[in-house]
Amino acid sequence: MSQDGVNKGRRTLLLGVTSGLGAVGAGFVAVPFVGSWNPSEKAKAAGAPAKVDISKLEPGAILIAEWRGKPVYIVRRSEETLANLPSLAGRLKDPENSNKAQQPAYADNVNRSRKPEILVLLGVCTHLGCAPKYFAEVKPEPFDAQWQGGWFCPCHGSRFDLSGRVFVGSPAAANLEVPPYSFESENVLVVGVDEEHA
16 A cells, blocks of 8 residues: 555556446447448338339239339330320320420330330329329320320319329429339339439
8 A cells, every 4th residue: 555545556457447348338328429420221211122023914904013212103005005195295294205304215205215115204293293093095085185094183184194294284394203113024014223323
């Protein structure tokens, strides 16, 4: 023992033990804190690609999937529908898809799709975000006597053809968006992933 009555060895030991326990405690506090920076499982799932089996999708029928919390419309178009698309250009606001952000490069065509018969669109009206209703038949409708099939948004009256292109006179200013997508196989479509960026 030293002259002033203090045991320096004991003080060093207590200081070391206290520092060690403090470091361990800080580690226990830091792990959950750092872990909270990771996205939740729900957030991961919201951005995950959506796989859709289209094997039973008949011409004129629609499947609705979900990707990133938004509805995705998947339609198998008939030969009649595809033949009508070029003739609608004079009635459309943007028949040439001038807003390139509305579709990937592989969908920058009159069909707005990879395969002419399969159309994939986000089911969100470009006016105020409502969900347009699907009208597949080529027949007069109360909202359009020359209807050739497509989507009608009952909230504000926006109309889109069967390529998701907006008609003149609609409140919506832009075509419906085509999300990135690819085909895993002949009958499995993957929304959210395309071959170009896979």
